[in-house]
Amino acid sequence: MARTTEDGTGRIPAPDGTAAPAEATPEAPAAPQREPSQRGLSRRRLLGASAAGLAGLGAAAAGGYVVADARSGARSSGSDAAAAVPFYGVHQAGIVTPAQDRLHFVSFDITTTSRADLVDVLREWTKAAERMTAGEAAGDTGAVDGPIEAPPEDTGEALGLPASQLTLTIGFGPTMFDRRFGLAARRPPALVDLPAFPGDALDPARSGGDLAIQACAHDPQVAVHAVRNLARIGFGAVAVRWSQLGFGRTSSTSRDQATPRNLFGFKDGTRNLKAEDSALLEEQLWAAPGDGAPWMAGGSYLVARRMRMHIETWDRTPLSEQQAIFGRFKGTGAPTTSVDADDNEFDDFEFDTVTGASEPVIAMDAHTRLAHPDQNAGARLLRRGYNFVDGSDGLGRLDAGLFFLAYQRDPRKQFIPIQRNLARSDTMNEYVKHVGSAVFACPPGVRKGGYWGDTLFT
Numbered sequence: 068m069a070r071t072t073e074d075g076t077g078r079i080p081a082p083d084g085t086a087a088p089a090e091a092t093p094e095a096p097a098a099p100q101r102e103p104s105q106r107g108l109s110r111r112r113l114l115g116a117s118a119a120g121l122a123g124l125g126a127a128a129a130g131g132y133v134v135a136d137a138r139s140g141a142r143s144s145g146s147d148a149a150a151a152v153p154f155y156g157v158h159q160a161g162i163v164t165p166a167q168d169r170l171h172f173v174s175f176d177i178t179t180t181s182r183a184d185l186v187d188v189l190r191e192w193t194k195a196a197e198r199m200t201a202g203e204a205a206g207d208t209g210a211v212d213g214p215i216e217a218p219p220e221d222t223g224e225a226l227g228l229p230a231s232q233l234t235l236t237i238g239f240g241p242t243m244f245d246r247r248f249g250l251a252a253r254r255p256p257a258l259v260d261l262p263a264f265p266g267d268a269l270d271p272a273r274s275g276g277d278l279a280i281q282a283c284a285h286d287p288q289v290a291v292h293a294v295r296n297l298a299r300i301g302f303g304a305v306a307v308r309w310s311q312l313g314f315g316r317t318s319s320t321s322r323d324q325a326t327p328r329n330l331f332g333f334k335d336g337t338r339n340l341k342a343e344d345s346a347l348l349e350e351q352l353w354a355a356p357g358d359g360a361p362w363m364a365g366g367s368y369l370v371a372r373r374m375r376m377h378i379e380t381w382d383r384t385p386l387s388e389q390q391a392i393f394g395r396f397k398g399t400g401a402p403t404t405s406v407d408a409d410d411n412e413f414d415d416f417e418f419d420t421v422t423g424a425s426e427p428v429i430a431m432d433a434h435t436r437l438a439h440p441d442q443n444a445g446a447r448l449l450r451r452g453y454n455f456v457d458g459s460d461g462l463g464r465l466d467a468g469l470f471f472l473a474y475q476r477d478p479r480k481q482f483i484p485i486q487r488n489l490a491r492s493d494t495m496n497e498y499v500k501h502v503g504s505a506v507f508a509c510p511p512g513v514r515k516g517g518y519w520g521d522t523l524f525t
């Protein structure tokens with residue numbers, strides 16, 4: 068039987084068929100089931116109307132979700148890409164949530180010096196984020212149902228679009244803990260300024276920030292709409308410092324997802340931390356109460372690096388050399404130590420295997436050897452990066468690369484030592500340059516009635 072979202076929210080059903088709680092954790096409170104505004108022509112109502120009109124078309128594919136596209140009237144089945152991810156939960160959505168296809172990441176400077184104003188913005192953002200992730204307009208009266216004399220409460224470009232699995236994840240940068248807001252004593256020990264690494268070519272205009280929002284969705288317009296409306300709501304208290312669009316995920320964060328490819332053409336995310344690795348997530352991803360900042364318990368630390376990839380040089384590099392850099396076959400993603408290249412993507416590396424000439428099959432300076440937990444005191448990352456192509460560089464090359472996003476429990480023990488290892492000797496460094504960098508403390512998930520980061524301010 069085809070599964071429809073009867074309340075019209077498109078909320079992803081839990082495995083038992085009930086509406087899933089936030090972040091699909093057993094502890095998470097039930098997601099709110101609100102009536103659409105009486106006046107508002109919400110995105111959800113538009114979808115509901117469209118779905119009703121299409122009801123006579125009959126059931127879609129067995130076991131699939133049924134999603135109506137309000138813009139085109141088209142109906143797609145067998146996919147939940149249009150559904151909503153609950154906003155509330157123990158952890159913020161957008162971390163272990165199966166990585167969506169599109170990203171809009173934005174870093175803000177806080178321009179107010181008033182702590183009360185900052186908290187007001189976080190409260191307003193929370194309300195808008197809850198609405199937008201449910202597929203609704205940013206404010207009650209939306210884009211077209213407010214007073215004609217006033218600017219609308221929503222910018223309108225997502226009218227009629229479904230929730231598209233939008234997640235909004237907030238992070239606080241080290242500079243938010245300076246003297247402005249009385250938060251210095253609450254700066255988590257793990258929220259360190261990242262050191263300079265060999266080869267860094269960081270642009271300050273693409274680095275740092277007091278606050279960041281990661282918007283991920285299956286529709287780029289939905290992600291951009293969310294960021295734009297949060298920036299609009301925060302006007303006068305925050306200003307965009309830099310932002311980055313991403314068009315193709317470069318990691319899987321769930322075993323249900325196929326491994327995607329980066330712009331070097333290699334499968335990326337094979338050995339990522341995944342949502343199903345419960346014990347590892349506790350050990351490597353989520354901050355715990357004893358970690359030195361109790362307000363961060365259930366949160367995580369995010370490192371963002373804009374990494375330019377010299378794809379034109381890469382494209383002139385022999386396949387054998389490309390594969391040697393990753394110690395993996397380009398086609399299947401299997402380690403080059405696997406007996407055959409077929410279907411062995413998830414094989415373990417045999418780092419001790421040597422060639423007839425007694426050379427290691429996987430070079431000592433191969434990216435995957437240097438990044439492997441065995442070389443980094445067991446440290447792992449939950450990578451959630453995206454490909455980008457931001458036009459060209461004026462020198463006949465595309466400005467392309469990987470916007471690397473990695474969540475972890477403590478960057479001092481995870482990103483920093485791994486990156487030190489890579490920066491020193493990774494053979495990939497010839498093709499890659501780090502041009503932007505930032506680190507954020509992402510607080511735990513929001514309880515119903517609470518607001519983003521309330522554990523920090525209360």
Ligand SMILES: C=CC1=C(C)c2cc3[nH]c(cc4nc(cc5[nH]c(cc1n2)c(C)c5CCC(=O)O)C(CCC(=O)O)=C4C)c(C)c3C=C
Pocket residue numbers: 329331333334335336337338339372374376393395434435438439440447448468469471482485486489499
């Ligand atoms: C400091 C951390 C890392 C940076 C920066 C980084 C950049 C980077 N990586 C690729 C492509 C691949 N990386 C792969 C694996 C991998 N990379 C890191 C860390 C960083 N990568 C880790 C921790 C791992 C997993 C190691 C392990 O547990 O075995 C792979 C192999 C596929 C996979 O396992 O995901 C690829 C391919 C690029 C292109 C890049 C910068 C542009």
Ligand SMILES: [Fe+2]
Pocket residue numbers: 434438
């Ligand atoms: Fe990597």
